[in-house]
Amino acid sequence: MTATIPETTGLTGQMLIAGTPVRGTGTPIHALNPATGETLEPAYHYGDASNVDAACAAAAEAFPAYRATTAEARAQFLEAIAANIEAAKDAIIARATAESGLPTARITGEVGRTTGQLRLFAAVLREGSWNHAVIDPAQPDRQPAPRPDIRQRSIPLGPVAVFGASNFPLAFSVAGGDTASALAAGCPVVVKGHDAHPGTSELVGRAITDAVAASGLPAGTFSLLFGDGPDLGTALVTDPRIKAVGFTGSRSGGTALVAAAARRPEPIPVYAEMSSINxxxxxxxxxxxxxxxxxxxxxxxxxxxxxxxxxxxxxxxxxxxxxxxxxxxxxxxxxxxxxxxxxxxxxxxxxxxxxxxxxxxxxxxxxxxxxxxxxxxxxxxxxxxxxxxxxxxxxxxxxxxxxxxxxxxxxxxxxxxxxxxxxxxxxxxxxxxxxxxxxxxxxxxxxxxxxxxxxxxDGWPTGVEVNYAMVHGGPYPATSDSRSTSVGARAIERFLRPVCYQDVPKALLPSVLTDDNPDQLWRRIDGQLTRD
Amino acid sequence: MTATIPETTGLTGQMLIAGTPVRGTGTPIHALNPATGETLEPAYHYGDASNVDAACAAAAEAFPAYRATTAEARAQFLEAIAANIEAAKDAIIARATAESGLPTARITGEVGRTTGQLRLFAAVLREGSWNHAVIDPAQPDRQPAPRPDIRQRSIPLGPVAVFGASNFPLAFSVAGGDTASALAAGCPVVVKGHDAHPGTSELVGRAITDAVAASGLPAGTFSLLFGDGPDLGTALVTDPRIKAVGFTGSRSGGTALVAAAARRPEPIPVYAEMSSINxxxxxxxxxxxxxxxxxxxxxxxxxxxxxxxxxxxxxxxxxxxxxxxxxxxxxxxxxxxxxxxxxxxxxxxxxxxxxxxxxxxxxxxxxxxxxxxxxxxxxxxxxxxxxxxxxxxxxxxxxxxxxxxxxxxxxxxxxxxxxxxxxxxxxxxxxxxxxxxxxxxxxxxxxxxxxxxxxxxDGWPTGVEVNYAMVHGGPYPATSDSRSTSVGARAIERFLRPVCYQDVPKALLPSVLTDDNPDQLWRRIDGQLTRD
Structure with a gap:
C-alpha cells in the first residue's frame, strides 16, 4: 500500500546540492514505515557521480569563504539550524516516527538532542579553546641564536563527507553530531542521507539549507545526496576535494570506507563508529x-x-x-x-x-x-x-x-x-x-x-550524554580512530589541524594570535595558559 | 680500511632488548664515515622476527606498570635520560660525527636539542594539560532525566614503534622527538635504529636503558633493534602489541609502513614525516x-x-x-x-x-x-x-x-x-x-x-624550534597525518586517547579527576577551564 505525502511536510524527493533541489536519475527508493509496513511517498531517486562532483565542487568553492567566517558567525549559523529544526519540529517528528518505527517520545527527545548538540558547538565556538592558540614570543637575545616568534592555531581540514546512520534519524544523521562538529570547525559538509529515512533527511536538509542562505554563507557549505554506499558513498569518499569522513554504521561499511580513503592518492582520516557489544x-x-x-x-x-x-x-x-x-x-x-x-x-x-x-x-x-x-x-x-x-x-x-x-x-x-x-x-x-x-x-x-x-x-550504557566530558569512541573495531570522539565537545577536533606562524608580521596574523587578544581567548603563552 | 673502536665508546655491536644486550644473527652491517670513507667497527648484526617478538612482548608486559607511573616519575625519567646523554656526550659526539659526516658543531647542537626536547616533555608532563581532564558534574535534578557525573582524561595508546631517521642521528633517532613524546605519554618504545648510525644508536640506547633501570621502571619500557625496513620494520609495525608508529624518512618508506599498519587486523596510527620541498x-x-x-x-x-x-x-x-x-x-x-x-x-x-x-x-x-x-x-x-x-x-x-x-x-x-x-x-x-x-x-x-x-x-625553513607553538607536520605527502606535529609539545598528543568515566565511584577515579585536584591541574569543569 502507498500513503500520500502528509500535507505538512511537502516533501519533494529531491537531493539538495548547494542550496538547489536536484532530482536524482538513479534507482528510486521509498521509505517504509516499519511499524505498519506502509510505503511512504515520495520516491527518492539515487544520485550519481555527477551529483557527487557537483556537491564536492560547491563545497570546495565554499570552503575559503566559509572557513574565513568568525567563530561567532558560525555559532549563529548552528543556532539558526537548531531554530529551523525546531520550527519544522512537528513535520520532522511525524516523518521520522513513520520512517523509523521509533516511538514519538523517543524521536521528540532526539530532536532535543540534535538541537542541543548544535547549540553545544555554538558554545564551544564562542569559548574558543578549539583554536588551540599558542604563542612562543621571540627571544632576540637568545644564545647561540635568536628565537623567532612562533604562534600556532587550528584550522579546518576542508570539505567533510558525512554518512547518516540508520538508528538516529536526527542526532547521527543529516544535522547530527558529525555535521554539527564539522560545520563548527569551518568545514563544508556533504551528507549522504540514509535510505531508511530520506524524508526526515530532506526536511532536516532544508533546515540547514535555509540557515545557510539566511546566514549569508556560500551555498556549497552544505549538500545532501542520496545513493547507495558502494557506488555513491565510495565516489564521495574518494573525491579529492573531500578531506575527512564521518560515518556511523556497520563494521563492513566502516572498514570499506576506511580502505577506500586509504587508497586515495591523498589518504584522508575516516572517523567510523562501527561495532560494539558493550x-x-x-x-x-x-x-x-x-x-x-x-x-x-x-x-x-x-x-x-x-x-x-x-x-x-x-x-x-x-x-x-x-x-x-x-x-x-x-x-x-x-x-x-x-x-x-x-x-x-x-x-x-x-x-x-x-x-x-x-x-x-x-x-x-x-x-x-x-x-x-x-x-x-x-x-x-x-x-x-x-x-x-x-x-x-x-x-x-x-x-x-x-x-x-x-x-x-x-x-x-x-x-x-x-x-x-x-x-x-x-x-x-x-x-x-x-x-x-x-x-x-x-x-x-x-x-x-x-x-x-x-x-x-552502576548504570547502563544506552543513553549518551552530549557534553564536554563525553567520549563516544573506543579502540578498534568499536571505531576506526580511538583518539577521537564522535559525541561531545571534542568531536570538533576531528576536523582541525594545527598550523604555525613563524615571524609572521603582526598585520598578517589571524586575530586569535594577535598580541591584544581581542576576544580574551584562552591561549598558551610561553607554555602557560592565560586569557591575557 | 677499518678503524678500531674508540676506547671511549666501548661499543658492543649489540641490540638492547628490555635492558639486555642481544647480538643479532642476521646480516652484519658497519657504519661508514662518509667524510673519510672509513668503515667503522664494530659490526652490527641485523635482528630477526624473534627479536621483534621479544621486544614487543617486553613492551606489552611493561605497559601496565609504566603507564601507571605518575607524570612526575616520567618527567624525572626523561630528565635522567637527558643527564645520561650529557654524561656520554663526548663519546656520542665523536661517534655521531664519524657516522654522519656532519660537523662537530652541528652534532653538538643536536645533543642540546635532544636533551632540551626530553626536558620540554618533562615540563609538559608537570604542567598537566596533556591529561585533558574534563569534568561534567552530575545534575541529579535535571529533567526529564538526571544527568550522570561524567569525567574524561587521556591515557596512552600502548607500545610505540619508532624508526630512527638518517639525518638527525640524535634529535630524530633513538632518543629523539618520537621516543621522548611517546615515553612522556606513558608508552613503552621499541626503536629500530637507522643503519647509518648504529654506534650512536647503541650509545644513546644505553643512556635510555640505564635511565630505565635507575628509575626503577620495567625493563621492557625501552628496546633498540637493528634490521632492515621491509623485513624487521614490517614485523615491528604489524606486531599486534604495537599500537602506534613514529617514522621520519622517505615517502616510499613512509607509505609502505602506513600500508602495513592499515592491513593489520587492528589498524594503528602511523605518524610518518615523509617528503617536502618547502x-x-x-x-x-x-x-x-x-x-x-x-x-x-x-x-x-x-x-x-x-x-x-x-x-x-x-x-x-x-x-x-x-x-x-x-x-x-x-x-x-x-x-x-x-x-x-x-x-x-x-x-x-x-x-x-x-x-x-x-x-x-x-x-x-x-x-x-x-x-x-x-x-x-x-x-x-x-x-x-x-x-x-x-x-x-x-x-x-x-x-x-x-x-x-x-x-x-x-x-x-x-x-x-x-x-x-x-x-x-x-x-x-x-x-x-x-x-x-x-x-x-x-x-x-x-x-x-x-x-x-x-x-x-623573512627567514629560512631550515632550523626547527622545539617549543610549544611549533608544528613540524603538514598535509599529505609531507606527513601521513596532518592533524599532528612530530616536534614540540603537542607531539605527545599523538600517543594519547580519551577515556571517560561515568558515575565512577570517587574512590576509584584517577587522581587527575578527583574533586580535590591535588596537583592543581588545569581542568575543564562544566565547560570552563579552571585549576580549582
Missing part, C-alpha cells in the same frame, strides 16, 4: 545484594529502541552463583513481558534474525521477548554460555544489531579476567559494583580503560 | 629591495648540512624581473663558493645524484657548488624553469634529498597563484615580503595554510 560486568557484591533488580534494569536497557543502539549491552559477564542466578531469572521474566517492537528496516530485521539464529547454535537460550506479529520486528533474545566456550569462539563477540545479549558465566575472578583480556575494543564497558567490590573493580579498571572509550558504573 | 615565495617588494641579499642567504640555508633537512628549501617561486635576476645571480655566485660536503650515506649520495641528473633534464641549470672529491658528497645544484613548465610536470615536485633547488619564474602574480594552487602538501612555506607586499601576502596566506604546517616570513 560488555557489562556484574561483580559479586552487587549481584548478591541486587541481582534481581539488575536483571530487570538490564532488560529495560537491552530492549530500548529494539536494541538498536551502538551502546546496546550485548554481553554480560559475571561469576557463577546465586546472585547471577537471580539476575538471569529476573532478566528472563522481564524479557518474557517485553513486547515485540519494530526494527528500523526490513534489512536490519533480517540481519538481526540471522544473527540471533547463529548465536543460538553456539549458546544456550535463556529466554525471548514476545514474538513479533510483523516481519520487521525485534523478537528480543537472551543467551548464556560459559567462559570456556566464550574464550574459544570469536563468533560469540560479533555484534548483533538489535535486542540480543549473551551472558557469560565465569567460574571465578581469574576466568572473568581472562574474558576481559579477550574482548575486542568497545564503545563502553559497564561495571556494577558494591563497596565490597571496589578492590575487584580497581583491578579491572586499567584493562577496561584499554578496551573502551567510556567506563560507567 | 616552497619559498619571494614577493616583488622584497626582491626589489634585497634580491641579492636573499640570494646569498638562500644558498646558506640550501647547503647547510649538505641540504639533508626535511625543511630544505627545494623550491623558490617569484615573478620575473630585475629583483629575481639579482637573486639568481647572487645565489649562483654564492653557490660557486659552496664547498662540497659529505652526505650521510653512499646510498643517499647516489639518490641525490640521480635526482639532480633527472631534474637537469627538465630544468635549466643555474649553477652548482664546488665539485666533490669523494663519491659520498653533495655537489649542490640550483635549477630554474618557467611556471608553465612547472605546472605541466609532476616530476618537478619530487623531493631531492640534499642541496638541490628549483627556481620557478612566474610571468605575473596570477601565474604565481597557479603555482601555489598546484603544489602538494608541505612541512613549511616561506614568504619574503616587504610592507609593500602585505596585500599580496594576505592573498597568499589562506592557501599556504592549506598547503603547509608552518608558515614563516
Amino acid at each position: 560488555p557489562v560486568f556484574l561483580l559479586d557484591g552487587a549481584l548478591a545484594t541486587r541481582g534481581a533488580d539488575l536483571g530487570k534494569a538490564f532488560v529495560a536497557s537491552l530492549t530500548m529502541g529494539s536494541g538498536q543502539f551502538c551502546t546496546n549491552p550485548g554481553l554480560v559477564i559475571a561469576v557463577d552463583g546465586a546472585g547471577l542466578d537471580a539476575f538471569v531469572t529476573a532478566a528472563r521474566d522481564a524479557l518474557a513481558d517485553a513486547p515485540a517492537t519494530p526494527m528500523l528496516t526490513p534489512g536490519i530485521a533480517t540481519n538481526y534474525t540471522t544473527g540471533v539464529d547463529a548465536l543460538g547454535k553456539h549458546a544456550e537460550l535463556v529466554g525471548r521477548g514476545q514474538a513479533a506479529e510483523t516481519e520487521c520486528a525485534c523478537h528480543a533474545a537472551l543467551f548464556t554460555t560459559d567462559a570456556a566456550t566464550f574464550l574459544k569462539s570469536e563468533a560469540l563477540q560479533d555484534e548483533i544489531f538489535g535486542a540480543s545479549s549473551l551472558i557469560v558465566r565465569c567460574k571465578d575472578a581469574a576466568e572473568m579476567r581472562a574474558v576481559v583480556d579477550n574482548i575486542e575494543g568497545q564503545l563502553t564497558a559497564t561495571v556494577h559494583a558494591d563497596e565490597s567490590d571496589f578492590d575487584a573493580a580497581r583491578d579491572l579498571l586499567p584493562t577496561l580503560e584499554l578496551k573502551a572509550g567510556r567506563i560507567l558504573f | 616552497p619559498v615565495f619571494l614577493l616583488d617588494g622584497a626582491l626589489a629591495t634585497r634580491g641579492a641579499d636573499l640570494g646569498k642567504a638562500f644558498v646558506a640555508s640550501l647547503t647547510m648540512g649538505s641540504g639533508q633537512f626535511c625543511t630544505n628549501p627545494g623550491l623558490v617561486i617569484a615573478v620575473d624581473g630585475a629583483g629575481l635576476d639579482a637573486f639568481v645571480t647572487a645565489a649562483r655566485d654564492a653557490l660557486a663558493d659552496a664547498p662540497a660536503t659529505p652526505m650521510l650515506t653512499p646510498g643517499i649520495a647516489t639518490n641525490y645524484t640521480t635526482g639532480v641528473d633527472a631534474l637537469g633534464k627538465h630544468a635549466e641549470l643555474v649553477g652548482r657548488g664546488q665539485a666533490a672529491e669523494t663519491e659520498c658528497a653533495c655537489h649542490a645544484a640550483l635549477f630554474t624553469t618557467d611556471a608553465a613548465t612547472f605546472l605541466k610536470s609532476e616530476a618537478l615536485q619530487d623531493e631531492i634529498f640534499g642541496a638541490s633547488s628549483l627556481i620557478v619564474r612566474c610571468k605575473d602574480a596570477a601565474e604565481m597563484r597557479a603555482v601555489v594552487d598546484n603544489i602538494e602538501g608541505q612541512l613549511t612555506a616561506t614568504v619574503h615580503a616587504d610592507e609593500s607586499d602585505f596585500d599580496a601576502a594576505r592573498d597568499l596566506l589562506p592557501t599556504l595554510e592549506l598547503k603547509a604546517g608552518r608558515i614563516l616570513f
